[in-house]
Amino acid sequence: MRSLLAIWPRWLARRHTLWLALVLLVAALLVTLIWLAGRYEAEQMISNAERDASDAASDVRAGLTRNVQSLQALRTTLGQWPQDAQDVLRSRREIRRLEWRGSDFEKIASASSPYQLDTPAAEAASAARSAELALIDGASGELQQVCKRALRLSGPSYAPSHFSPVGAGLGHELMEMCLPLLQAGKHQGYLVAVYSLQGLLIELVNPAVRRGHELAFTEPDGTRLAIYGQAQRTGRMFSGQQLLDLPGNTLVIRVDSWRSKPDLFPNVLTALVTFMSIALIAVLVLLGRDIVRRLRAERELGEALAFRKAMEDSLVTGLRARDMQGRISYVNPAFCNLTGFGAHELLGQQAPMPYWPPELMDEYQQRQAIRLSGHLPAREGYESVFMHKDGSRFSVLVFEAPLIDAQGLQTGWMSAILDISEQRRMEELSRASQERVQASARLATMGEMASLLSHELNQPLAAISSFATGTVNMLENASHLPKEDVSHALARIAEQAERAGKVIKSVHDFVRRRESKHEDVAPKALFDAVMPLVQLQARKLHVRVQLADLDGQPDVRVDRTMVEQVLLNLARNAIQAMHATPRSQRLLHIRVRKLSASPKWLEFSVADRGQGIEEEIAKQLFTPFFSTKADGMGLGLSLCRTVVEQHGGFLRFEPNHSGVSPRGTVFVFTLPVAFTDVNAATVVAD
Numbered sequence: 001m002r003s004l005l006a007i008w009p010r011w012l013a014r015r016h017t018l019w020l021a022l023v024l025l026v027a028a029l030l031v032t033l034i035w036l037a038g039r040y041e042a043e044q045m046i047s048n049a050e051r052d053a054s055d056a057a058s059d060v061r062a063g064l065t066r067n068v069q070s071l072q073a074l075r076t077t078l079g080q081w082p083q084d085a086q087d088v089l090r091s092r093r094e095i096r097r098l099e100w101r102g103s104d105f106e107k108i109a110s111a112s113s114p115y116q117l118d119t120p121a122a123e124a125a126s127a128a129r130s131a132e133l134a135l136i137d138g139a140s141g142e143l144q145q146v147c148k149r150a151l152r153l154s155g156p157s158y159a160p161s162h163f164s165p166v167g168a169g170l171g172h173e174l175m176e177m178c179l180p181l182l183q184a185g186k187h188q189g190y191l192v193a194v195y196s197l198q199g200l201l202i203e204l205v206n207p208a209v210r211r212g213h214e215l216a217f218t219e220p221d222g223t224r225l226a227i228y229g230q231a232q233r234t235g236r237m238f239s240g241q242q243l244l245d246l247p248g249n250t251l252v253i254r255v256d257s258w259r260s261k262p263d264l265f266p267n268v269l270t271a272l273v274t275f276m277s278i279a280l281i282a283v284l285v286l287l288g289r290d291i292v293r294r295l296r297a298e299r300e301l302g303e304a305l306a307f308r309k310a311m312e313d314s315l316v317t318g319l320r321a322r323d324m325q326g327r328i329s330y331v332n333p334a335f336c337n338l339t340g341f342g343a344h345e346l347l348g349q350q351a352p353m354p355y356w357p358p359e360l361m362d363e364y365q366q367r368q369a370i371r372l373s374g375h376l377p378a379r380e381g382y383e384s385v386f387m388h389k390d391g392s393r394f395s396v397l398v399f400e401a402p403l404i405d406a407q408g409l410q411t412g413w414m415s416a417i418l419d420i421s422e423q424r425r426m427e428e429l430s431r432a433s434q435e436r437v438q439a440s441a442r443l444a445t446m447g448e449m450a451s452l453l454s455h456e457l458n459q460p461l462a463a464i465s466s467f468a469t470g471t472v473n474m475l476e477n478a479s480h481l482p483k484e485d486v487s488h489a490l491a492r493i494a495e496q497a498e499r500a501g502k503v504i505k506s507v508h509d510f511v512r513r514r515e516s517k518h519e520d521v522a523p524k525a526l527f528d529a530v531m532p533l534v535q536l537q538a539r540k541l542h543v544r545v546q547l548a549d550l551d552g553q554p555d556v557r558v559d560r561t562m563v564e565q566v567l568l569n570l571a572r573n574a575i576q577a578m579h580a581t582p583r584s585q586r587l588l589h590i591r592v593r594k595l596s597a598s599p600k601w602l603e604f605s606v607a608d609r610g611q612g613i614e615e616e617i618a619k620q621l622f623t624p625f626f627s628t629k630a631d632g633m634g635l636g637l638s639l640c641r642t643v644v645e646q647h648g649g650f651l652r653f654e655p656n657h658s659g660v661s662p663r664g665t666v667f668v669f670t671l672p673v674a675f676t677d678v679n680a681a682t683v684v685a686d
């Protein structure tokens with residue numbers, strides 16, 4: 001336990017570090033996953049933008065190729081060309097102007113897109129058109145080079161784009177395309193188409209690509225030439241570029257797309273990962289709480305166990321558990337101390353146990369068999385004798401109870417064993433001293449009675465003496481001896497001597513110390529023993545003694561000597577209490593009766609007509625050495641109560657209401673009835 005306490009804080013610190021590491025790792029994992037998911041999504045957006053740029057480039061390329069085919073289909077006759085050119089311009093909005101030039105580059109015919117005049121700023125548009133023309137004319141050298149290259153290629157050739165202002169800072173980025181006109185392999189001239197770069201984006205790029213994107217033609221260095229679409233400049237932008245390599249000119253198509261806000265959950269994957277991570281953390285927290293709860297429960301259990309062990313170890317009561325087969329499954333240190341055997345010598349032992357005295361082995365075997373057959377022992381326990389390892393015997397009090405497990409099933413027997421050998425020794429000592437006190441009390445009583453005794457003995461002795469004197473006189477004087485008279489006198493002498501002997505014997509019987517033992521005695525026998533002494537005192541104080549209901553009462557199981565002492569004490573106190581009562585009213589009434597409420601008890605009452613007991617005196621009545629008499633020892637009543645209580649009965653007193661006028665006191669005590677049942681009860685008067 002101590003080592004566990006020592007490593008506890010270290011272990012706790014380690015546990016905290018582990019938890020911290022786990023939480024940090026999960027947090028790092030979560031952040032990494034979100035970052036990776038975000039990155040993945042950004043890459044997706046970029047590749048989408050690049051794919052869109054590539055689609056846009058191929059759309060433009062395809063549109064330009066289609067346009068070349070339409071332009072090649074134009075009929076090169078002066079009558080037809082304008083009409084055909086107008087048709088082409090109407091269906092191809094991206095072409096702003098068409099020119100037919102001869103092989104020497106002279107302008108034969110030209111046509112402008114009808115849509116340019118549709119704009120509200122018509123004036124600005126026409127200015128732009130003339131500016132375009134001027135530009136073309138002005139740049140004819142450059143255009144001629146383009147056309148010559150077209151001729152060389154026998155296909156379309158494109159000029160670098162240029163800005164054509166329309167005023168107010170506005171303008172168009174235009175690009176010329178030159179197509180050589182060949183008829184039956186013969187060079188007929190050139191067809192020049194002027195493209196608006198923005199028109200190319202609007203007309204040729206698939207609307208699906210245009211939606212939600214900003215499309216732009218840029219130069220390789222990034223300069224924007226034409227833009228289509230509304231740029232949202234908030235949030236994150238992803239761009240894709242694609243080269244549009246045209247014969248004679250290279251443009252870059254750039255696609256910009258946005259994500260309006262940086263999302264916390266950029267996509268489903270991230271959301272899923274985040275959700276799973278949160279679930280993981282929640283599970284970890286729940287697990288953590290569960291572990292904390294378990295640890296707390298473990299700690300509490302450990303403390304409870306340690307407390308129980310300390311309790312069991314410090315108990316002075318021996319504890320022993322046996323299973324259903326009678327094998328010892330547990331003993332506490334107190335039990336080992338009692339018997340002198342170690343726990344290892346006792347555990348698993350079966351009857352006969354090593355602490356059973358050999359002489360009682362059979363009895364204990366039977367007792368154990370009864371117990372194992374499921375017979376419940378008495379709640380108040382039973383006395384037994386155990387043997388120490390050194391062979392000495394000692395008395396124990398054993399309390400046994402069924403051992404019930406958590407499921408409510410009996411798994412054995414639990415016993416608590418108390419060493420009562422010391423208690424027995426003390427009881428023996430106290431009994432012996434009690435006996436000595438009793439003997440002293442009897443002697444003291446006799447001391448008090450010595451004068452009464454001398455008075456009582458005086459009469460028979462005087463009678464003996466006078467009969468003896470008379471007989472002697474008769475023997476000396478008479479010539480003839482009256483035989484009857486002598487024998488009569490001698491008989492009277494013998495009678496008086498016997499009477500004196502009886503008085504002395506009764507005193508001797510009472511004073512003689514008898515062995516204390518419980519026996520079944522008839523109440524009458526108890527009174528017979530003490531009545532001569534009671535009568536002695538009663539006669540002196542002129543008290544009448546009345547005994548009631550003595551015959552026919554059941555025997556009582558008592559220590560005879562002690563109970564006789566109680567009767568004598570109470571009778572003597574009663575007689576003495578009546579010294580101030582008018583002689584005619586001095587009555588000592590002793591009665592015995594069965595209690596109907598508890599038939600196991602017999603009630604004795606000693607009633608007097610004395611002065612009664614005042615409240616002040618009543619409080620101290622049973623205190624040893626309390627006496628109101630000049631020569632009193634004050635031990636009588638306390639002794640009486642001890643004796644009665646030792647027999648399991650009780651002693652009480654109350655005012656005597658039995659007379660004409662209430663007077664005196666009644667002392668009442670109970671004694672246990674012997675097992676033999678005697679029902680008859682007759683009234684016997686003195």
Ligand code: ADP
Nearest residue numbers: 573574577612627628629632633634635636637
């Ligand atoms: P002792 O008789 O030596 O005084 P007891 O213990 O027998 O000692 O009695 C204690 C006191 O109780 C007596 O001194 C007396 O005052 C009182 N007492 C006992 N019995 C009676 C009685 N029947 N009536 C009145 N007083 C009594």
